[in-house]
Amino acid sequence: MTDLSDELELIRRARAGDQEAFCSLAKAYERRVYLLALYYTRNGADAEDMAQELWLKAFRAMKDFRGESSFYTWLRQIMINSFLNHRRGAATAKVSSIESADQFFASTKGLRSFDLEENVHRKILVEKIFCALEDLTPQQRLIFLLKHHEGMTYEEIARSLGCSAGAVKKSLFRTVLKLREHLGVDEGRAESNDFIPCAAGENL
Amino acid sequence: MHNCQETKERLPDLIFGEMDFREKERTLAELERCPSCDAEYRSLASTLFIYDRAARAAQPDESFWPAHHERLRASYGASPALAPHVAEIRAYAPLWKRILTASVRVPAPLAIASLSLLAVTTLLALRPPRTTVSTARPETRVETRTVEVPVPQDRVVIRTVYVDRSRREGRANARRDNGQNIVSNQTASARPNPAENQREVLQGFKPADTVNLHIIKGSFPR
Ligand SMILES: [Zn+2]
Numbered sequence: 335m336t337d338l339s340d341e342l343e344l345i346r347r348a349r350a351g352d353q354e355a356f357c358s359l360a361k362a363y364e365r366r367v368y369l370l371a372l373y374y375t376r377n378g379a380d381a382e383d384m385a386q387e388l389w390l391k392a393f394r395a396m397k398d399f400r401g402e403s404s405f406y407t408w409l410r411q412i413m414i415n416s417f418l419n420h421r422r423g424a425a426t427a428k429v430s431s432i433e434s435a436d437q438f439f440a441s442t443k444g445l446r447s448f449d450l451e452e453n454v455h456r457k458i459l460v461e462k463i464f465c466a467l468e469d470l471t472p473q474q475r476l477i478f479l480l481k482h483h484e485g486m487t488y489e490e491i492a493r494s495l496g497c498s499a500g501a502v503k504k505s506l507f508r509t510v511l512k513l514r515e516h517l518g519v520d521e522g523r524a525e526s527n528d529f530i531p532c533a534a535g536e537n538l
Numbered sequence: 539m540h541n542c543q544e545t546k547e548r549l550p551d552l553i554f555g556e557m558d559f560r561e562k563e564r565t566l567a568e569l570e571r572c573p574s575c576d577a578e579y580r581s582l583a584s585t586l587f588i589y590d591r592a593a594r595a596a597q598p599d600e601s602f603w604p605a606h607h608e609r610l611r612a613s614y615g616a617s618p619a620l621a622p623h624v625a626e627i628r629a630y631a632p633l634w635k636r637i638l639t640a641s642v643r644v645p646a647p648l649a650i651a652s653l654s655l656l657a658v659t660t661l662l663a664l665r666p667p668r669t670t671v672s673t674a675r676p677e678t679r680v681e682t683r684t685v686e687v688p689v690p691q692d693r694v695v696i697r698t699v700y701v702d703r704s705r706r707e708g709r710a711n712a713r714r715d716n717g718q719n720i721v722s723n724q725t726a727s728a729r730p731n732p733a734e735n736q737r738e739v740l741q742g743f744k745p746a747d748t749v750n751l752h753i754i755k756g757s758f759p760r
Contacts (some may be wrong), residue, residue, distance in 0.1 A: 353614050353615065356614065357607075357610075357611050357614065360610065361607060364603070364606060364607055364610065369593075369597060372596065372597075373593065373596070379749055380600075382609070385606075385610070385726070386609065386610060386613050389610050389613070389614070390613055390614070456595040459588075459591065459592040459595045459596075460592060460595050460596045462592060463589060463592035463593060463595075463596060464596075466589075479555055480584065480593060482554070482589075483593075485555075485558065488556060489676050496698075500598060503550055503551070503556075506550055506554060507550045510550065510553070510582050510586070513585050513586075513589055514581060514582065514585040517585060517588045517589065517592070519581055519584050519585045519588060520584075521577075521578075521581050532550060
């Protein structure tokens with residue numbers, strides 16, 4: 335989907351209930367949505383469920399899309415709400431959804447035909463990143479994904495989540511420190527834990 | 539004057555691209571002058587770099603996506619979304635058409651209960667009424683009138699007494715002379731001629747075993 339007029343036409347047809355048009359529209363964003371769900375849940379099956387639930391919500395809500403923002407911006411707000419609801423559900427269930435790298439690669443067909451050494455290296459990396467993401471609160475994880483993967487500004491994230499831009503910044507900084515710890519990055523000479531770069535009293 | 543704490547507090551803005559061009563230039567210049575701040579910056583930037591590499595490693599193989607797309611497509615088909623023509627009507631039709639085609643989602647038990655109630659109500663409404671026609675047509679009034687009707691009853695008589703009625707017969711003959719119609723009963727006609735004026739002898743008389751008497755009760759006109 336590179337041509338904006340094509341997307342507008344697909345949106346018009348999808349709003350009128352054309353399932354094929356919606357499929358074509360969704361196809362352009364399916365990877366992006368699935369990967370965000372994957373990093374958020376750290377579990378291939380959960381990511382699949384979450385992505386499917388999100389697209390179904392969007393399909394049903396398509397008639398309400400007024401074109402006041404881009405299709406993806408509208409879709410992303412549905413996605414954020416889904417993530418927040420999923421977080422509440424997961425918090426209630428108190429079930430950890432993390433899976434081992436072997437399980438993960440089996441469920442997502444993630445291992446390509448690299449050599450053995452490359453695959454071992456990838457597994458270690460994936461386990462590290464999933465452990466790091468697991469160590470974040472769901473909101474920290476969501477803020478990090480919206481910032482680092484989606485490129486949203488502090489203000490946009492704050493509006494979407496209903497918090498302050500300062501709280502978003504503080505959350506991001508803490509996230510990077512946790513990631514650094516889990517990924518084993520050398521802290522150098524800096525004593526990075528000595529400072530927190532946002533307003534006091536805000537806590538995510 | 540460089541302040542390490544202030545510079546480090548700005549580092550998230552730098553690595554997440556929240557600085558404008560001038561602020562970015564100023565901060566990078568400070569990092570060049572301060573090894574501690576520069577090390578911290580490189581450390582944070584390396585973290586994101588490694589994270590990105592790991593995130594890419596976690597991405598599924600290319601063969602995953604067509605199957606994923608097909609699963610999503612199938613889920614739209616199974617979804618109770620609007621039929622195209624209905625959606626078209628909703629989007630562009632006038633208000634009265636939208637109202638006519640509007641639908642409301644209700645839970646299945648509530649829907650079943652409502653339909654059952656509707657069915658019972660319809661059946662009761664269609665059933666023929668048990669009440670008299672007077673309710674349907676109030677102009678025809680029923681007039682109640684009391685009429686005395688003779689009620690005949692059969693009784694078995696087990697004893698019959700016969701008496702001499704010659705004196706009465708004499709009065710009856712006098713009435714006949716006066717032109718009155720007298721109906722004489724069987725018993726009277728069977729009697730011996732009163733002109734003989736003799737005492738009737740009942741010797742050898744054999745009455746019937748039973749006699750049917752018709753007794754008329756009530757205020758039958760005499
Ligand atoms: Zn410094």
